[in-house]
Structures are given as C-alpha cells and as structure tokens.
Amino acid sequence: MARSLIDLLTAHASEHPDRIAYRYLVTGDSDGEIQYMSYARLALRSRAVAAWLQDRLPTGARALLLHPPGLEFVCGYLGCLAAGVVAVPGVPPQGRAHNHRALIRMRRLIADSDAKVILGGREVIASLAAQAEQLPETAGLTWIATEDIPDDAADAWREPGLTADTVAFLQYTSGSTSAPKGVAVTHGNLLDNQHVITERMGHTPEAIAEHGGEMFVSWLPMYHDMGLIGPVLNTVHLGVTATLFSPLHFLQQPQRWLTAVDRYRPHTSGGPNFAYELALKHATPEFVDSLDLSSWRVAFNGAEPVRAATLRRFTDTFAPAGLRREALYPCYGLAEATLMVTGGSKTAPATRLATDPAGEADAAAVGCGRPGPGVTVAVVDPDHGTELPDGETGEIWVGGASVAKGYWRNALATRETFRATLPGRAGRFLRTGDLGFLHDDELFVTGRLKDLMVIDGRNHYPQDLELAAELAHPALRPGCTAAFSADTGADGEQPVLVAEADPDAAGEIEKITDLVRAAIGDAHGLHLQEVVLVHAGTIPKTSSGKIQRRATRAAHLDGTLARIDAPATR
Template sequence: MSRPDATLTGILGARARFTPHHPAFRLLADGTSHRVASWTYRDLKRYSDAVAARLRSQGHSGDRVVLAGQPGLRFVAGLMGILQAGATAVPAFPPTNRRAVARLRSILADCVPGAILADSRHERRFAGMAAGGERAPRLIPLDDEPLSKAAGSHVPAAPDGPVRPTDTALIQYSSGSTGDPKGVELTHANLMSNCHAIGRHIGAEDDRVGLTWLPPYHDMGLIGTIMLALHGGWPLLMMTPEHFVQQPARWLQAITEHRVTITVAPNFAFQLCADTVDEEDLAGVDLSSLRHVFCGSEPIVLDTLNAFRERFAARGYREETLIPCYGLAEATLLVTAKAPGTPLSVEWVDREELSRGRVVGAEGDSVPLVGCGRAPEGHELLVVDPDSGRVLADGEIGEVWVHGPGVAAGYHRKPDPTRSTFAATPAGRAGQRRYLRTGDLGYLRDGELFVTGRMSGLLVVAGRNLYPQDIERTVDRAHRSVHRSVAFGYRGASEEQIVVVAEVRDSRRTRVELDALRGSLLAAVAAEHGVRPAGAHLVRVGTIPLTTSGKIRRAAAREAYREGTLGGDLVPCDLAPCDLAGEPGHER
C-alpha cells in the first residue's frame, strides 16, 4: 500500500484532516476582489468526495472522465473527485465556441471517456457528441443540486482503496491539437515528482499566496498552479482567463490587494500589460510582495521583459523575482527554471551565425537569447544532433532531450509516436537510459538551457535556418500598429518562401496606408534577416489562431492561409477590398 502522501489525493485527505479550516482556493468571481468565493481544505475534500461517490456509484472507477467545467472552485473539486475515484482525468475546454467544440470532439473520439464533468448549461451540446462512434458519454453536471447537497454532508471513503502512484492520473492533450490529438498519459508519480521539483526550487514559505488566471486545461495552468498549490499547502487565488484578457490590470490589482507572492504567465501576458494597462488602472498598485514570477510556455523575449520592468519598476516590481522556465506536457511540466533571486542570463549571439545553426557571440547584428535555467535534481538534460544522435558540446545547437521522473509514460493509444518520442537513445549509449525527444532546439551553457526554436517550425530559406519567432519579433516591432504576427514557410514555384501575417490595430485605413504599412514590414524583415518575405498579409486583431495558453498556432495559420480561410482581411475604408490573394506566394 502506498503512503498517504504519495499522491495528491492522499495529500488532500491529510490537509482536510490536519488543517481543515486553512484556506485552500479562492475565486475572484467577477475578476475583482468585490466577489470572492473561498474554500478551505475541508470544503474541497467534501465536494471532491461527493464527485468521487457519484462517479463510483455510476461505475466510472477506472474510466477516463473528461473535465470540461469552467475555471473555478468546482473545477478543482471535479479534478480531485476524478482522481479519488481511481479514474483518469482528461481536462478540456468547455464547448463555448466552434473551435472548442471541434477540439472537444477530437478528444472524445481519441480517449472515449465513460463520463463528462461539466456545467449543466452545456448539456445539449454534449448530447450531440459521440465518442469513438458510440453514443455520447454520460454528463455529470458540476453544478448539480444533489451534488452540492452531498458536498455539505459526510461522504464515506472510497471502498476500492487508495490510488497507486503508478496509476494513470491524467491525459493531457497538447493545447494546439485538433484533427489528430496526442494525449500525454501522466501517472500520479509523474505529477508528484514535478510538484516536488518545483517545490524544492522555490523553497518553503509560511506566508506564500498564489495567483493564477491561466486556463486550467493545460499543463501550466493545471499542474503549475492548482496541483502545485495543493501539494505545497498554500492558498491559490483564481480568476478566469477572460477576466484577465478583458482587463489585464486585474492581474496586477489582485497581486496588490491579496499580497500575492507567486504567480505565473506566458510571455504575451507581460507584453499585454506593458502595452495596454492605463495609468489610472495602476492607482494603488504595489507589486513588491512578489517573490517568484514564472514566465514560460513560449519563446521568452528580452524586449518584453525589459518593457515590463520599465513600466512597473516604479510599482514595486523587481526583475530578480522573474523566473524564466522551460517545460512541456511530455515531461509533465517543468524541465528547467532559473534560480530564484538571481539575475537574468542573457547571451547576445550573431544573427547570421544563428541562422546557420551556430552560436557565436556578437555586438553588432545580434539577437538576445534568454536563459531558462537548469534542470532540477534527479533530471538529466542533453542537447543532441537530431540526425546522428550524437551528444553535442556546450554552445552547439541541437534537439533538447530529457530524462527524469517527470517524463510521461507516452501518448494515449499511439504506440509508434510513443516509441519514437519517449524512448530515444543517444549514439554510443545503447542499452542505457532512454530520453524524451522534445522537438525543441537549443543549447547548453554550463548546464543552463537556451532555447532557440522548434524543429518543426524552422524556416529553411536559401540554405539558412530562420526561426519564425525572430521574424515575428521583427514584424511586431516594425510598426506601432502591429498587434501580433505569425511567420511560416510556404512552398513557392521553385523554393521555400516566407509569408508574414500581421494583426493590425486601428484597421480603418486607406489603400495607400495599407500598402505603406505592408512595405514597411517587408523592409524590416529584409533589413534584419537578409530575406524578403513573399507576402505580408494584413488582418484584423483576433484573426491569428492561438493555443489555449496563448501560443501562436503556426501550422494552423499556414494551413488556413493556404486554403484561403484565414479571413480577417483589412478593407480600405475608401476603396474596394484589397486583392491580398494576388500577393506572391498566395494560392487562391
């Protein structure tokens, strides 16, 4: 029998017994401190016990159960109830829009769940979704009145005993998966090992208070906030992603009002705050309580970090609290992170040499790379030539490989991708330990990881390796009206070409203004990278497809561009629509 503290369900049981009245999770119901719902560990245990009892009574112990509730307290209770019942949780976005419905359908078809936990208002949409050609799985409403009443009374412990660390706890689908989703199977031991690693990294603090607005449907929002807070025993304040995006200042205001010490966000959130938060929204804002600010989930941009520091230093923000990190679902979450309280590690490398796969220091035409720290104790990081399998030396760019207790068991029902991704062996080390191939490119410097790009996203033009995020950064800085951009490769008549799509603020412009803007973007890319994109497609804000964590979905943007379904075209306010389809490299 496993120890009670060997799984998160055991930890919740212990906290409900020994610190029942300690605050566990709080929800800013309207994104502000005016409406705060709060649960203690006893509250959470009672509601999760009620969920577990319902699942067991309906025969779902051991099943896969999709969790598609709204972010909040009942989502956390649903998660823990699934785990307590010995079932496997499958987090998924609620079916609130067309894209979410399509993604959910693909997840249901892949994992074939026995039940769905969600809000009752989505019952009709779920009723029309069949899993694997069968009838739709049973919907158990998280806001069901009998469930709420059961949560207010004592629920007997599970008759089928505690869950085991080796059991599959979670199937985590990648945030961009749609047509052919890959679900990463994570055991209870995987989850615990990652929480242990992050906990050791940040140390123990009696007054720690966390804050998250991240969607709880992917690894950073689920494991890096909800599970980590439960594991560490400190209260977590929650708000919905919509409340943050509508008014980014709410994040900063909540930090101030609740004296938050730890929070996490992707790179785009720091840029959004630096660009859009008005001075009147900063009245009384004080960020001096922050001690750990994790930044991850996409390339970390030095310009963004500098802009955030310059904007909010006067409000108590200290850059040494920032922790750039790197991780992925296949490794549960965290792979590397900067040591708390230390300066940022930045290397300026020659842009031309980087495009050829080499790291050479430079002071002239250079690009900054932000270090993402080192792997935690018990984990090993290698940089390997993806073609030969040869382990590379410090400063050589290759694929990042990972070994450690956080590496997942594999992909759900996908044996071939599991073997090729999770069972890699470096050249000359046959029969030794196996590694996870991340698909990410980077290099090591004295044990610290510097991520340079994604293998599948490399743009090879005229024999040069160009990273799309570098081109996007150039476009984003080329004109103040550019909100966001995406760059991807496009096969022209004889060779690979680059296409840029840019979202433009203040879209009411004349044809002359649009042509001038397009020309300035093309010229900026040509000047900085030595190549001229085949086209610059100008669209309205909100057109570029994003993942649930805010990362750009380059493959989806490229496919929509190729098929002519990207939409969002800017139309001159004084003339007929632009014939953007006539640009070089664009197929009708």
C-alpha cells in the same frame, strides 16, 4: 510518504481543515464576489465526487471534465484522482464563436480517451443535453453536474490503491504543429514535477511563512497544464492558498491580474509572454501608481517564446510599483514532461545572450533557467541522435521521473517521442520537438523543429523573423505574427510573414510592409515573398496562446485570412 496528491490533500484537511485552499474571484475583481474553498471542504467534495464515480466506473476508466472556470473543476479533477479514475480535462463550449471548435475537440477527446462519464457544470451539462442529437459520440455516456453530487456521498468513498505508475489524467496537447494527443501522466509523474516546481520556484517553508501561505494568483485556464499543474496542484502539494479567476475576465480587463497580485500579495504568478504584453498595453501611469508589487517573487513566463523586449519593458514599467528585476522568471516545460523542465534563478535577472553582436538588445535570446532536481536536459543532433556541445543548437531531449508514460493508446507516437536513447547516457529520453542550446548549463529555446524554415540551404527560425517584424513598427501586435515558408514554384520555398496590426494601420500598409521587409532583410538576409497584414484575432493560436503557423499557412494559401488590405507580392 505520500503516494499521491490525494494523500497530501487528506493530510492538509486533517492538520489545518479551516485553512483556505482556494479563493475564486467570480467576476475577476478583487472587490467583487468571492468563493472560498477550505481544505476540509475540498477533501469532502473530492471524496463525494470520487465515491459517485466509484459506484459507476471501474478503476482506470476515463471521465471527461467540461467545467467552466471555477472551483467545481478542481473538485471534479481531484475527485477523479481520489476514485482511481483517469481525468480528461476538456474545454467546455462557450458562446457561438467558440462552440464549433470546442465541440470538435470534445468529440475527439471522447473518441480517443473512450470516456464513459462527463463531469461538468450545470449549464454545460444542460447545453450538451440540448444538443444530444448533434452529438452522437455522447450516446451511452453518463452526464452529471458535480454541484448535484451530495456531500453525504463522500461516506461511501474507499481508497483506490494508487501507485506511482497509475495513470492520473490525460493532458491533451494543444496541437501547435499536429493533432492533439493525450499525454498519460501518472501519479508518480505528478508528485515528481511538484518537487521540481517547488524547488525551482523557491516555494520553501520560509517563503510560505513570509507570504502567510499566499503563494499564487492565477487566471490561467485550469484545463491546460500550466494552469493546472502549477497554481492549482502545487497549492495542494504545499498546503497553501491560491487566488484564481477566469482567463476570460483577464482578457476582458488585463488590469485585474496585477490588481489581484497587489491585493493578495502572492509569491508566484505568471503566464505566457502575451499576458505581460497585455498588461503593458493597459499600464497607465495612474494604474502603476496604484500598485504595490513588492511581494511578487516569481513572475514566471513560459508556454511561448520569451521576448527580451517584453522583460525589459515590463521591468521598466512596473519598477515604480516595487517590482524587482529578478522576479521576471523565464521557464520551459511541456505536457509530455508533466509541466516544468527548467526554471530561472530567483536571485538574479534572466540571462540574455546576443545572437548577433551588432543586433538589438531586445532581440537577444533569453535563458529559460536550469533543469530541476532529477531532470536531465540534453541538446541532440536530431538526425544522428548524438549529443551536441554547449552553444550548438539542436533538439531538446529530456529525461527524469517527470517524463510521462507516453501517449494514450498510441504506441507508435510513444515509441518515436518517449523512447529515445543517447550514447553514454543512462535511461530513456523524451524528444520534445523543440530546438535550443545550452550555455553554462542554462537552456535557451530557439524554436520548434517542425517550424524550422530552410531557405536557400540555410536554417531560419520563424520566431526570429516574427520578432524582427514586430520591432519594425509599433502598429504590429506583439506575439501575433506568423512566419512560414510557402512553395512558389520556380523559386522553391520562400518566406511569408503574416502579422496582426492595429485597426489604424490601414492607411500605412505600404510603409509598414516596407519597414518589415527592410528589417527582415537587414537582420536575416532574407527577401520576404509576401507580407500580409491582418485584423486582430485572425492568426490561429493554441489553447495556451502559441502561434499555429501551419494553420496560418493553410489559411493564407486558401485565401481565408482576414486581411486589412492586399499588398502586392514582389
């Protein structure tokens, strides 16, 4: 029985050494330059990196990974696992606009993880060396570009003696409501969640054979849990093939995603809801006619609120290209549970429940499926710690072997988040901080506990207000709206809505604002204190694309939002 993904990699390299583990689209184009990595080569490079680390670090030491998108990250990550070194995936500095934020995050990761080594690409390492004086945190650290570690270093590799409880890596949370914390994910957590992903997404031997081993196409960031635990590591777990490319290339030309799905005909591919909206925005009739999406069995949608309107429009738009309605696959997970918690059915369309019988179908709540094998999901009254019956909204609690060990060197946060207990239920539970309800054993996620707005004694979920606003006028960008409450003094906390709008909306600000106010008033009985329209790219988001409402609120109060205009407060 495998003790780790490294055991599985070794087995695959022995049984089918020439099979392609990964192909990487260097330019993001299916007809452009492509790099290939066989299982034999992947095992060799992982062992070379591992041996280099073992020669310099004790077991359990931390190594920060700062690779640009590409296969070197995979070799560096698996090399850490093979060495018994704790991997710390990070975001490398990329360009001036991104540089400052990335450097701040990098400093935080180095300090919190106490990393001793930085593994990266050559350009990243050269950039860090050039900025050494401005980066005192890197003093005394060893830096190496993984490309510069020779193949023959693999000869010195030795088995690290891993157990299920050995920490494999630290997944730093994206920080949608708080400062990032390092989730300590063990080798046992990784293997268990791979079983959950495999079962929930139907990655059976029959499905693998039907697709000729082509199981994934992914542009998702590899340093983030969705891109790493799913497409990258499930590939190694199953011994199949994945096609990968950079998220930057996807954002530049979203058509590349579905072009790759058409070209390589994978079983599974997906991303957050905004990715489907981007694909829709570029779906010309000519482009749709050029595609064959009939092989796509799991189009997963997670990491941010799943919109019923997006599922409907995506299905309607790409049905002529062979996309099956039941392929749209909402799911739910989080880093603290390694990744996947619940997933839908491959044989039925996503469940939609009308939260308001008189409301629009596009505003329906979307089910995120049922728990994976060995996963327990409970909905709990967060104030009293008691389980709630089906249909009642509360905090989502999760139990099972995929739940991580805790937060790295943060005993208080670990105790508060990972050590919850429920009367009548065995074991400990993870408090996710997410709100939702169960219906026929299926999970419906409604929002974040810390984002909940209490106005005049009534609870309101910001996602509901944001969706109602976006449906009010086509100039508002889907998935780019933030609702929050602000203290107005005499009237107490009142709702504010900030929305990104297309550039041509400048001449219609008053009309758009009135429509948004009317939509929120009709659907939720709320009077918006202010509606603020801002330029595209203004609203802060996490690395996984989640809206940072607290950061948006702070920018609004500071007057630093890039407003299209300044509509009067009413």
